[in-house]
Amino acid sequence: MAERSATLVSTEAASTTIKAPSSRVLSVDVLRGITIAFMILVNDAGDGKHVYTQLEHSAWNGWTLTDLVFPTFLFIVGVSIILSIHSRLQRGASRRDLAIHTVRRAVTIFVVAMLINLVPFFQFSHLRIYGVLSRIALCYLIAGLICLVTQKASHLLTITAVMLVSYWVLMRFVPVPGLGVPTHDIPLLDPDRNLAAWLDRGIMGWFQQHLHTGRLYEVTRDPEGLLSTIPAIGTTLLGSVAALWLRRAGGKAPSITKSQCAIGLLLAGLLAIGAGMVWDIWFPINKKLWTSSYVLFAAGCALVGLAACYWLIDIKRFHETKFGKIATWPWLVFGSNAIVAYVVAAILEKTLFLIHTSAIGPDGKVETAWRWIYWHVFASHGSTEMTSAMFAVCFVLVCFIPNIILWQKKIMVKL
Structure with missing residues (x-):
């Protein structure tokens, strides 16, 4: 199971009006949200054997975009x-x-x-x-x-x-x-x-x-x-x-x-x-x-x-433009409740891997809920890098839902 990380060490969340208080740097909140979303994306490919090169870690020396995620968290x-x-x-x-x-x-x-x-x-x-x-x-x-x-x-x-x-x-x-x-x-x-x-x-x-x-x-x-x-x-x-x-x-x-x-x-x-x-x-x-x-x-x-x-x-002030508000909002929502984004992704992934169905997968193994969803919804005609990536994108969107609810209720979860 993929190891996951999140910027649990975050400062107070961004305001729901997408206008940072004077003590905050809104660009940091946006970068945090982008990083968290990308973290979930690269950790949750539908099929680990079919992943775009830049969405998996380098085998040893060298780097890919995925290798920049964790250090960006720490930064x-x-x-x-x-x-x-x-x-x-x-x-x-x-x-x-x-x-x-x-x-x-x-x-x-x-x-x-x-x-x-x-x-x-x-x-x-x-x-x-x-x-x-x-x-x-x-x-x-x-x-x-x-x-x-x-x-x-x-x-x-x-x-x-x-x-x-x-x-x-x-x-x-x-x-x-x-x-x-x-x-x-x-x-x-x-x-x-x-x-x-x-x-x-x-x-x-x-x-x-x-x-x-x-x-x-x-x-x-x-x-x-x-x-x-x-x-x-x-x-x-x-x-x-x-x-x-x-x-x-x-x-x-x-x-x-x-x-x-x-x-x-x-x-x-x-x-x-x-x-x-x-x-x-x-x-x-x-x-x-x-x-x-x-x-x-x-x-x-x-x-x-x-x-x-x-x-x-x-x-x-891109976030104050009509298009900018739409483009900035998802990253602020993700970054405002980093703990929730992490916990939801971790629990959902673990649950889907632990639930076993009675179906037999293409490799002859009993399918977990994770594999069943992937093979029957996304890869019914075969697994490719695209189907694996689309599963990951949808997984990110599902993890986004609790953060939206908390954002609308102005609830910011902290450690």
Whole structure:
């Protein structure tokens, strides 16, 4: 079953009049909604054997559009951290209160992740402790606490640089016990013979031996393992740096114009993309290992996307035009209740896979409700990339319904 993720770490939802309060950056809400919708789309293809290349992850080194989804989530988490801290401090909250809030929210996200993995059979021996939500919780926790200590862009960039370089040094120069030195005894970033995979196998082995639980998503490795969370925190901090830049164009006394803000985001994005592509020569772009080059490349793409949304929404006021209201509304609805979008998609997917019918599928296996719907409604004349994608689109639309109801009732669910 596909692992799913969502930007559970979001700030207060957008207003139902599609007009952001002064403390918000509406373009961030729009980008969040687009990202969540795309997350559900790529996770829920009707037939995993028939998927458009750009709607599935790269097998190893390299990237597809799907590989940009999760880092964009974390990037937006980083943006939201700064905007939330600034808003809460203005309302009189202390840094101690914010630290407690950050820890509580991170723990809540982790607990939600574990519950979703356990329901309905609660088989602890097969519990995956790593995962998308677990990584979001950890990145939010550490990045949030760092941002409470310092909100200077130079400090956050320095911390990020140290994380990325340190991760490169670990993966490139540190010998993998029992296997050897990368590039000398073993290939660099070998799928199973790398330091991150070795560490994750050791950790899960300890969990199985002493706690009788834990597993790795890909048996011998995990794309959301412990060591690769270090550069993932860097992705989150880069989003926080972007938020500090956005704040310079907001408020009653902005230090830069909105046009300068958009240009700065765009140039920073292009620079990060270029830096990631250059580093790719020595440390390949790899989503499953969350390499340092991948951090820069993916963050650059997120910056370009944010710049485009900022230019359209906050400068050109596209959402205030007749067509713009229609085009912007779905993304605001999705982004306003990220928790609901995630929970609905997760529960619906799991339910459809658990329900078994009496029908026999084309491969001779008993069909689940998921497979029955796909083969009898979408692929009755054969499965193709198009039928698989259409199923995913319809799945997104079904998950959209609860969010519409909550939007109309002005209910914003928060952790």
